Amino acid sequence: MAHDTTPQARVAGGDATGIPIASGKSLLRPLKAAEVVARDVVRDITANRLAPGDSLESEAEMLQKYGVSRESLREGLRLLEVQGMINIRRGPGGGPSVGTVDPGNLGRVEALFFHLAGATYQELFQAWILAETTLAGLAAANEDADLRSERMEPFLDRDAHRHEHQELADFVEGHEGFHAAVAALSGNRVLELTFRAYGQLVSHHVATVGDPRPIQDALVETHLGIAEAIIRGYSDAAGQLMREHLEEVIAINIEQLGDLVAGPVEWL
Ligand SMILES: [Zn+2]
CATH class of the missing domain: 1.10.10.10 (Winged helix-like DNA-binding domain superfamily/Winged helix DNA-binding domain)
Incomplete structure (x- = not known):
């Protein structure tokens, strides 16, 4: 069966592999x-x-x-x-x-769940778009205009974020830094933590499996557009630009993940 591997692919339920997701009977399990x-x-x-x-x-x-x-x-x-x-x-x-409260660690726990449930990368990408567009919209809707400017202005400086021969780890950290700053402006720590976990998970896997650096200049440019929309308080535009940005990143991911895209999220 041929899988549609475009970013627009919407996988309802994914492949019928993996362990069925339980209804939550462990809710009241006594602690060990x-x-x-x-x-x-x-x-x-x-x-x-x-x-x-x-x-x-x-x-x-x-x-x-x-x-x-x-x-x-x-x-x-x-x-x-x-x-x-x-x-x-x-x-x-x-x-x-x-230690710290790091959505990256939450992402690793989720990866284990996603893997065993048979959830695919396509499903993860779909969730990621939903999550980050929501965060970007909320960030632009943050009522503190000074705070929006303060947090987003560093990302308006093109040259500071462009380093042709940047180490992969530095690149990933820098890229995540922008998305973390957007999420923090959302004003909702539950969404910030759970939604950022998807992005951390994607970044971790992409940096492990492939290399997103070839498109870094384009990414810096789109970050700039999102940052401007957030500063001006344009919620819909911020969400839309974020969606386009992620679809760009996802297209690269799909290319590098190859056949893995239609398979379950790996627990790396
Ligand atoms: Zn980005």
């Missing part, structure tokens, strides 16, 4: 000891208003405080470490410290 520890550590981070890099208590102190086995404590901390929410330095002078 390690999850309880993880939850309590997170509560303490919030209650004590800790910031990234701040040290957490030592293992000995936590063992006493939470009253769990060493095994459960370590498993609980590991759960948070995988999400990037804490960092653990091993060895003398090491210990756990507060």
Whole structure:
């Protein structure tokens, strides 16, 4: 069967592969000891208003405080470490410290779900367009005009973002920086986190599988147009320009992913 691999392709339900998506029966599942520890550590981070890099208590102190086995404590901390929410330095002078809240890590968790459910890259791209156009529209609708200008003005400088021989990692980080700035202007942290996870996931996979740098000048140019629309408060235009921008990026992705596009999202 031939697959339509254009960005406009709309895959309803995708291929009939993968594990069926459950109806949510695990909603009320009781937490395991390690999850309880993880939850309590997170509560303490919030209650004590800790910031990234701040040290957490030592293992000995936590063992006493939470009253769990060493095994459960370590498993609980590991759960948070995988999400990037804490960092653990091993060895003398090491210990756990507060990490970050990074949609990239949420994207990795989602990739696992998407992969097992058999969700395709086409479905991911469709979701990504929906997500980023919504964020761009909300960013332009942000009532704080000064904030819109402040956050978007750095992206009006063409030359600062054009580096012909930029390292791939720097390019991806720079590109993501623009989309993160747009998302932050949306004024909704739930949307910012969940919607940005798609973009992070796409970027991670594209940088792993292919190389988006050949079109970077065009991307800088479209970022500029989106930034201008957001500054002027043109919500529909910002959304539309974002859509066109992503379709451009997706066209490159499709070329580089080849047959993978119609297959399930990989858990990389
Ligand atoms: Zn972009």
